[in-house]
Amino acid sequence: MNGPRLAIDAMGGDNGPAAPVAGVALAVSRDPSLRFLLFGDKAAVAAEVARHPALSGHVEIVHAAEAITGDDKPSQAIRRARTTSMGLAIQAVKEGRADAAVSAGNTGALMAMSKLALRTVKGIDRPALAALLPTLGEHDLVMLDLGANTECDAANLVQFAVMGAAYARIVHGIARPRVRLLNIGTEELKGTDELKQAAAALREAQHLPLAFDGFIESDRLGRAEADVIVSDGFSGNIALKTMEGTARFVTDLLRRAFTSSFRSKAGFLLSKPAVHLLRVQLDPNNHNGAVFLGLNGVVVKSHGSASAKGIANAIEVAGKLARQGIVSRIVEDLRKIPASPIESAAHA
Template sequence: MSLPRIAVDAMGGDEGVRVMIEGAALARRRHDRFKFLLVGDETRIRAALENHPNLKGASEILHAPDVVSGEERPTQALRRAKTTSMGLAIDAVKQGKAGAAVSAGNTGALMAMSKLALRTMPGIDRPALAALIPTLGDNDLVMLDLGANTECDARNLVQFAIMGAAYARILHDLDQPRVRLLNIGTEETKGTDALRDASEQLRDASGDLAMSFDGFTEADKISRGDVDVVVTDGFSGNIALKAVEGAARFVGDLLKRSFASSLRSKIGFLISRPATELLRHHLDPNNHNGAVFLGLNGVIVKSHGSATALGVANAVAVAARLLEDDLTHRIAADLERVGEDAIRQPVVRRTAQKGEPA
């Protein structure tokens, strides 16, 4: 079965055309159903395609004269959306010329352009950035939001939970993803008003939602494998994600240093190489690449800027899977099932004035 075309921003990422085309070609070799719309400098794309005949026959090129730089502000990028490879890839989704778009470019610009072009789904106030984090369990963890919204109320968090659960059901074939809210403790009294309100609402609606919700989790437990979806605001989520990535790099660098410290250590490395290779594979971000902007009227996947061809291929595969299983329809169905009234407006707690009891 053929899938809708996937628009690839061929100019995005640290290495641009070469890696993006190699990644698309690898994805095509793995799945011959994939078709592509390659967006960017036509001359450079055609030159890169000469090395990948399998991709060339399954692709169309859309020329874009401009590129969004990594340092560019979202407001600046928005003004050039109609001429940049990123903007035209997103517009292809809006116009129905592609089913999804993949970019490794500027995250802020990608979010701003996507939100303006595609708008949020009915029942969703804000889109959220969701990504996969390796765990000790059988599946990667879905975590959101990871930077799209620095401040969130309870209503936002409940919507994120619904979207994250729908995403986890597609990626991991789960009937009831285990969903938790990220907090500073697991007790119901811990955390902000928004977290406690969101927990209460999710418990009340749990019978109508295809998820297993059981309150809070802490940052040191998110990789244990006993939860499938972790929900938080973009500020906390981005910090947690970078802490996890930093810890993974620390472990890798520490192992390299330890094994190189003496002849005995080097011999030990040779003996333990199968185990260290498994660890390296598990911690390699390219094997978990492909963050998704959930809540938009279209599928937009963000590849890591430093991703290799393998990472880009995995991001393309994520986009294809979400198209195949119709993510937006699943989210809409879950929102309809729980009902708008069940997702309450934020609770406004009045601060006591001077002289009044607190």
């Protein structure tokens, strides 16, 4: 039985096409029903595919004359959409030749081209970038927006909550995800007018398949106190980068502590299983696959430096969202929001 067909920007990221193709091979070993369109320099991509005999029958290579670089501005990328591996992968989703697209390339370019080609779902003003972040709980945390929109009004935040909850229901199987708004405090009187208006709208929209649980501060993000965290892109990106920087700081601090003396090296041997668990939990490859929610199609952004494992995890996210119809779920949920809370949130 054939599964989703995924369009892969094989030239995207720091290690294209080797890492994307290796990631596709790992994804196929996990789920043999997957099929792929690989976009990139045909000779280079074919050479990498030849390294993975198990890909036979699962991939089709589509030549792309150019690739988007990390230095390309979104406006430049849009003008080259029809000749680049990234642009052609997105176009395949638009034309229905692929069920989702995955790229490890330039985030700004990917967002710009995806928005132009796929457009936003009716009822969504702006797409948002959502990702899975590690927590102390059973499930990763869905957080959005992580940088696509630096300024958001209350209606945008409510829409993000709807999209994030739909995402959490698919990736974690949670019937009513707990949703909270990122704020400088948990008290109802704290925060911007936009946050207060969004909170009021979410409290009124009780027919949505989510459980709104108020505000949360950034120091509680990893405590599994919510399934979905909603923020404007400016604050969300800062929170994300702070979490990533803290994770690197902790691992570097442990490395320094364990190599400072003979006794500490001996202690490292005793604590090695715990350190390994920490490394696995903080490894970004294990949480790879940010999604542009709110578009008429599925586009997944991988870390630029992702390994084959990271690419495979991003592919898994894309396949799951395509199979379970994330776009139609968002459309269905938007219909459940009474008009008055959105309008009052946007115009209060």
